[in-house]
Amino acid sequence: DAGVTQSPTHLIKTRGQHVTLRCSPISGHKSVSWYQQVLGQGPQFIFQYYEKEERGRGNFPDRFSARQFPNYSSELNVNALLLGDSALYLCASSSSREGLDEQFFGPGTRLTVL
Amino acid sequence: AQKVTQAQTEISVVEKEDVTLDCVYETRDTTYYLFWYKQPPSGELVFLIRRNSFDEQNEISGRYSWNFQKSTSSFNFTITASQVVDSAVYFCALSEAGATDSWGKLQFGAGTQVVVTP
Numbered sequence: 001d002a003g004v005t006q007s008p009t010h011l012i013k014t015r016g017q018h019v020t021l022r023c024s025p026i027s028g029h030k031s032v033s034w035y036q037q038v039l040g041q042g043p044q045f046i047f048q049y050y051e052k053e054e055r056g057r058g059n060f061p062d063r064f065s066a067r068q069f070p071n072y073s074s075e076l077n078v079n080a081l082l083l084g085d086s087a088l089y090l091c092a093s094s095s096s097r098e099g100l101d102e103q104f105f106g107p108g109t110r111l112t113v114l
Numbered sequence: 115a116q117k118v119t120q121a122q123t124e125i126s127v128v129e130k131e132d133v134t135l136d137c138v139y140e141t142r143d144t145t146y147y148l149f150w151y152k153q154p155p156s157g158e159l160v161f162l163i164r165r166n167s168f169d170e171q172n173e174i175s176g177r178y179s180w181n182f183q184k185s186t187s188s189f190n191f192t193i194t195a196s197q198v199v200d201s202a203v204y205f206c207a208l209s210e211a212g213a214t215d216s217w218g219k220l221q222f223g224a225g226t227q228v229v230v231t232p
Binding site: 042044058102 | 118149151156157158159160161164205207219220221222223224225
């Protein structure tokens with residue numbers, strides 16, 4: 001069975017640009033969460049979506065937004081990119097609504113903002 | 115306030131030595147879950163264990179073992195007879211069942227880099 005997939009693998013953008021990252025959860029999983037991992041730190045929670053609705057939001061500015069589609073895949077959008085947005089963006093899927101079960105992580109998208 | 119503290123930044127051991135990773139957490143919830151994840155150089159987080167707050171039994175899985183002590187708010191992880199393939203960053207994480215405004219939120223510690231040399 002396929003695990004969590006993310007695209008693209010790597011991305012280079014310049015300050016002020018917009019970026020869209022994509023995630024496909026494990027088949028049957030309805031919960032998708034997004035995390036940002038800055039080099040040398042632990043992942044930080046950005047969003048959780050369940051059944052196409054936002055169920056959880058971390059402490060990130062409004063430049064960050066996301067959505068979930070009917071097939072449970074998800075997009076993370078970041079507007080007006082800053083140098084500090086350079087990070088590994090991880091997507092995780094889970095079978096539970098509350099996300100308290102094991103979360104399976106994808107390989108991540110490495111975003112570099114120049 | 116940091117809810118998960120991993121005080122050890124890096125631990126270096128020689129192959130076959132045991133290594134223990136410390137994790138201290140903070141929560142007011144009575145129902146919560148603790149996790150350990152491994153992040154090899156490839157970057158993908160690999161799930162190792164999930165433990166709920168009502169189950170204080172220690173667990174062993176092969177060379178891995180976990181010691182959960184609610185009295186000290188700790189959930190430590192030991193690798194016995196370490197191998198070079200164990201080299202990775204290990205993260206401890208907390209999920210609070212009462213955090214209904216942030217479902218799915220795993221709160222990670224800063225991670226401990228384990229370096230195993232032959």
